[in-house]
Structures are given as structure tokens and as C-alpha cells.
Amino acid sequence: MPDSQTLDSQFDGAFHKALVDNLVDGVYFVDPGREIKYWNPGAERITGYGPGDVVGHRCFDNILDHVDSQGYSLCRTECPLAATMRDGQPREVSVWLRHADGHRKPVLVRTAPVRSVDGTIVGAVEVFSDDSALLRAVAGADRASHDALTDDLTGLPNRRLFDAALSGRLENLARYGWRFGLLIVDIDHFKGVNDSLGHAFGDAALAGVAASLSGAVRTGDILARWGGDEFAVLVESSNEAGLMETAARLQALVATSQVRLGGLSRTVQVSIGGALAGPVDSAATLFARADGALFAAKHAGRNRIEISEPV
Numbered sequence: 001m002p003d004s005q006t007l008d009s010q011f012d013g014a015f016h017k018a019l020v021d022n023l024v025d026g027v028y029f030v031d032p033g034r035e036i037k038y039w040n041p042g043a044e045r046i047t048g049y050g051p052g053d054v055v056g057h058r059c060f061d062n063i064l065d066h067v068d069s070q071g072y073s074l075c076r077t078e079c080p081l082a083a084t085m086r087d088g089q090p091r092e093v094s095v096w097l098r099h100a101d102g103h104r105k106p107v108l109v110r111t112a113p114v115r116s117v118d119g120t121i122v123g124a125v126e127v128f129s130d131d132s133a134l135l136r137a138v139a140g141a142d143r144a145s146h147d148a149l150t151d152d153l154t155g156l157p158n159r160r161l162f163d164a165a166l167s168g169r170l171e172n173l174a175r176y177g178w179r180f181g182l183l184i185v186d187i188d189h190f191k192g193v194n195d196s197l198g199h200a201f202g203d204a205a206l207a208g209v210a211a212s213l214s215g216a217v218r219t220g221d222i223l224a225r226w227g228g229d230e231f232a233v234l235v236e237s238s239n240e241a242g243l244m245e246t247a248a249r250l251q252a253l254v255a256t257s258q259v260r261l262g263g264l265s266r267t268v269q270v271s272i273g274g275a276l277a278g279p280v281d282s283a284a285t286l287f288a289r290a291d292g293a294l295f296a297a298k299h300a301g302r303n304r305i306e307i308s309e310p311v
Helices: 014-021 041-047 080-087 132-138 143-148 159-176 190-197 199-216 240-255 283-299
Strands: 026-030 036-039 091-098 104-115 121-130 181-187 222-227 230-235 259-261 264-266 270-276 305-307
Touching: 026 041, 041 104, 041 121, 080 091, 080 104, 080 121, 159 222, 159 230, 159 283, 181 190, 181 199, 181 240, 181 283, 190 199, 190 264, 199 222, 199 230, 199 240, 199 259, 199 264, 230 240, 240 270, 240 305, 270 283, 283 305
Parallel strands: 270 305
Antiparallel strands: 026 036, 026 121, 091 104, 104 121, 181 230, 181 270, 222 230, 259 264
């Protein structure tokens, strides 16, 4: 989260603006009257509202219409930005904003005061990140249920949680036309790694690849351990080019990482098969197309990416 002491009051420093413009999280700044003065690309991606839709408006004009888990409006009552400007204390709270398309979107909100050189509070900054993936997949789950939905070795969501998230994405595709893609990532020659270097090194390879993939996926994408040496990713993408771009990023970050254990160091590579979900897809047909693309990638020599033809 940006340090309130290093952000100037108007976000007009070239360095600060370039830094905040490139954050994955949403960021916006309000003045003491709660007028929105800055809105970064991350905020647009998460909410669907561009700067022209919000800059110049006040946060309590209810464009985002933040509500709590009970549906109560926060913009005029318990607004964290207003509270932070009153007492100078940072806050962190889970809220639901209203997306430009009209649906509710869960976000984790963090606020901090912005001060002038003399310490006077001249506004506040809010940083928010998309909480949709986890909340959709484990809504209502207790701790034991949550543990049952994660993979012990990698800490990633497991197949059961991924299936729930996929079901939600397919429902949204049918209802709203929101496109997404599926990638299946398979570690090349994993059996050879296990057999030659031992199961402990194989486990380290799985955990290392999982960590690299986690760093490569973007907010809104869902990464899971599918089983064995395979991982599955739901990608927020409306076209094959976007799906290929994500797959290439995953592949490159794994290939440039290393697996290290007990003095041993090895690089691993992955093959990736993908498919863009279509209106006639079910979970079974989508996986069949992505798995067929993965087979083609491996058959062509491994360390490759293949994307299935759209339906």
C-alpha cells in the first residue's frame, strides 16, 4: 500500500504517478471534500468505470455504492475514507462495490491519509483489490471446509474449489456473456525429475512451479492445483490473444525460475493447453478442449503452448 508520507497531495509527481498507474490494485485519491481527483487503470479494470466516469465526482455520489456484507450503504455512514481523514488512521475492510455492469463485486479496501509537508491531512487514498475469486469459491465455508478446499503441498486452491469457481464463471458467461479462458499447465518430464532426484525434489518442484505461477497470474484469475503435476487457471480474457498472452507469461516465469533443494538446482519447463469458453461449453467440454490442446503441445515437443479452436 502506498505510504501516505511519500505520496504528494495532488499525485502530480511523475515518479509517483508512474508507480501508481502500474499497480494491479485499484487506487484513487480524494480531497478533503471527498472529490475524486485521481483514478488509476487498476481501478478501471476492477470496477469497469474509467477516469472520465468518476474523476470530479465525490465518493459519496454513490457511483461505486460501497455496501457491507449485509447490504448496508457505507458511502454516507461508515465510509472508511471519511473516517481516515477524520482521525488520520489507516483502515482495512472488506466491502462490495457496484460494478459498471451493475453486479456486486467484493473488494478488500485499504485507506490511508495523505498529508502535506506540515502534516495537515489534505485528502486520503484508497487502495482496493479484487476479492471475488476466494469469496465466490468458499462463500459460507467454515475454517475446516476452507482447509478441505486447499492443496496441502502448494497452498493453492484444490480441484474441488476450482470446480466451484468454474461453475460460477460458466453461469456468468451464460447470463451476462462474460468470456473467460481455461489453461492447463503441465510440468514437462516430471516423472523423470521424481525418479532421478527423488520425491522430495519432486515436491519442491511442484511447490516452486506453484509459486512462480502464483506470481504470474493477475487479480481476477484463479490458479489451482488440478492434480499430480498439473495446474489449472481460469483467466479473465475475452479473446484468444489475451489467453495466449497469459499462457506465455506463465511459461516464461516458470522457465526462468529454479528449483533448489539440498544443494541441487534445476530448471523446469511447462507445456500449456488452453481453450476460450464458449456459450455452448460445459465444464466437461471446456476441459476436454483444453486437455486436447495440452496433448498437442506435448506431442509437438513439450515446452509449448497450444490454444484450442473457439466454439
